[in-house]
Amino acid sequence: MRATALPQFEMLELDGVGREFAGVAALSDLNLRIAKGEFVSLLGPSGCGKSTALNCISGLLPPTSGSVNLDGQAIHNVPPERRGFGMVFQNYALFPHLNVRENVGFGLRMQRLPKSQVAPRVEKALDRVQLLSLGNRRPGQLSGGQQQRVAIARALVLEPQLMLMDEPLSNLDAKLRREMRTEIRRLHDDLGLTTIYVTHDQEEALSLSDRIVVLRDGTTQQVGTPDQVFMHPANAFVAGFMGYRNSFSMTLSRASGLPILSGEGLQLESTGVDEVMDGPVEVRIRPDDVDPQLHVNQLQVLCDVVEYQGKHFEVLGRLPSGQEVLLRTSEPVKPGDTITCGVSPDRVLVFPKDTEGVNDAPDGSNHPDIMVPTP
């Protein structure tokens, strides 16, 4: 039996990993250390380099700079077929000419395991993803969710020491996505896997991960636990991506003795200004933190669009200055109503305003305040 060329690792290290295509950097300077057993998500919008990073780790795409190391040893000489990493692709990449059993057993057959050893392992893998009854079907006869479970079983049956998952849930409907999400984490825990998970869905990343790496245009924006990334985003981009959808251009001034944010006809207080200098800033607030019951940091909002969400209403409105505001309220409102809301000062995030505009920088190279806590 041809085994993997790599020994069991304790630490996977990405050291300045970058990948260029025709002079354009799809990924730059990714530094990350992942311990055995961790579940790490690479999170970001399309084109941020997360899939590129995954492909560099798998070996399918050699990095143009930096190196991927296992326990200090660079593995760039080890081809992907000898790394023993499991990979689940976004569109599953199931072999259409083989049935489910043959798909799942493929890796074991490539190792030239005798059929008597392949069959029980395949059955066990199928059982783990609850697909025992569909063993003889072809991928074309399966639903999306079933195909995805076959793809997972196919990777798991080889007992890989590292699982790489490239947006495995993005082609499924919302309900199935939530169910499979739990399944994936359960398998990770039960089997003691190490998982690197690529997604653009912040909710998925928050619920699944031990740590999240937020990427944009190939560069790392923040690395942290879900709580760190959610409650203390490192910059305005991460804040926006994690759901701080209200964005106000304001000015911070301590001239009066206390730090005051002014702009858009508002005067706001925030507890998060200690590290920020006076001057133009970007203020970020979550829609669910804009509360009609609060009276501090008052905003007067003219409601334009009201969306019923069952337990609450999502409201798109305007300040008197014309600035758009998103808020959430459980009290019924109608378009045309004016409501007064407040925001707690500790939920007002303040970021220095980039001269280029942090949200608009095309190459993403100018990012102040990137917080990278050591893993």
Next chain:
Amino acid sequence: MLPGILFIAALFVYPCIYGIMLSFQTTKGVPTLSNYAKFFTDPYLRDTIQNTFRIALPATLFNVIVSVPLAMGMLQRPNASRWVNTLIIIPITLGTVLVAEGLLNYLGPLGWLNRVLMATGLIDQPVDVLHTYKAVIISLIITGFPFSYLLVLSYLSGINPKLGEAARMLGASSGQRFWFVTLPLLAPGLAITFCLAFVLAFSVFPSANLLGNPSGDSHVLSVAAAQAAFEQYNYPLASTISVITAVVELLIIGVVLGWRNRLFRGSTAGTKG
């Protein structure tokens, strides 16, 4: 739709049926099976079937099989492939007659091929290929290869590259990837390519006349039909030979497509995801 139907009926269906019926008549119009009897009892006529096979089958097999590694190589080198594809397509623009004429010089005792082989010391005597069936095979390869290559290239590029990547991540070497993933997904396309290329090669005519030995080992079905029609003015016999040609081709195609039916023939572009 009516004009189209009339067109097809007039220019295709009617001549076909007329030809088939003609094969069952004497030159005077009397219904008979004698044409078929004559074909199968006269060795000179009967041997045309094996002569045609001896030329068409090797040429087709070469074209289809060699297309595969070449197309695979070109798919991995997009820059080189632009030049290579252009070079390969050129023989199509030249046509069978021009290629055959060119080969008359090229393959002759004083032609380029022999001069090079003798100059490099690989052979002492000129290779005696001209005016034999071997020269016809060479000509068919030159004119038929672009067609097979383009078909194989298009079938290969329809195979989802992610399947190869998935196979790699599952530990498959490049040989295993070819045997277990690429070839099974390509096989139905190869069967179609073979059928089309074989039919083209089987109808070989100008090369057989110009380059081969049309009264000897290159006495192929089409040559016999032409001789019957234009030298002996025996149109019923010529029709008979054409019908036999069609039947042989249909048999081969039937066998190949029957085998193809037992393979996976679905989309290779990837699962629905």
